[in-house]
Amino acid sequence: MSRSLKVIGAALAAVLILAGVALAALPKPGGIYKGPTSDKGHVKIVAETKHNLSLVRVKDKCDEVYKFHNVKVADNGTFKAKDKNSSGIVIFSVSGQFSSNTKAEGETSQVACDGESTFFTAKLVQ
Numbered sequence: 479m480s481r482s483l484k485v486i487g488a489a490l491a492a493v494l495i496l497a498g499v500a501l502a503a504l505p506k507p508g509g510i511y512k513g514p515t516s517d518k519g520h521v522k523i524v525a526e527t528k529h530n531l532s533l534v535r536v537k538d539k540c541d542e543v544y545k546f547h548n549v550k551v552a553d554n555g556t557f558k559a560k561d562k563n564s565s566g567i568v569i570f571s572v573s574g575q576f577s578s579n580t581k582a583e584g585e586t587s588q589v590a591c592d593g594e595s596t597f598f599t600a601k602l603v604q
Contacts, residue, residue, distance in 0.1 A: 502554045503576040504528040506602060511582050513600035515539075517591075521572075521598045523582055525551075534559055536572055536598075540591035544570045551576070557584075574598070 505511070505525035512522050519538040526532040531549040534557070538544075546559035558573035567589075574584020580602040587595045 503578045504551060504553075504555055505531070505576050505582070506579045509579070509602050510604040511600035512603050513598055515586065515596040515598045517594065517596045519596065519598075521584075521586075521600050523574075523600050529553075531557060534572055536570075536586055538586070538588065538591050538596070542588075542590055544572070544588075546572065574600075 505523070505528060507525060507527050509525045510522070511525070512520070515521055515536065515538070517539040519536065521537075522533065522535040523531055524533040529551045531551060532547060534546040534549050536544045544561055546561070549557050549559045551557045555576035556574070558571065560568050560571035563569050569590060570586070570588045572584060572586045574582050576582045582600045583598065584600075585595055585597050
């Protein structure tokens with residue numbers, strides 16, 4: 479293999495590695511993210527650190543409010559939380575991913591209200 483092919487191969491590998499790192503966004507420490515859900519509800523996310531959300535709050539179209547505290551954020555920017563009833567049945571769940579340090583997108587699922595899944599985009603407001 480010629481020297482120029484080795485250099486091109488190494489450069490291509492570096493670009494692919496950087497592209498993978500760019501996809502793994504984490505929240506801004508101290509950031510507050512807000513946005514609507516697809517059912518006309520609302521989501522609020524408060525990031526304590528890059529790997530911990532001190533609050534994930536979702537209000538659905540039926541005015542039910544679900545709050546989760548100390549939600550962990552994985553290195554790839556994903557997070558999830560769920561609420562169970564006394565029988566252990568999941569009654570509400572939220573999951574998402576930070577696509578940048580200024581935006582999170584995700585989905586909620588519930589058995590109350592209309593039982594429909596919703597989607598959200600929350601943008602950094604502070």
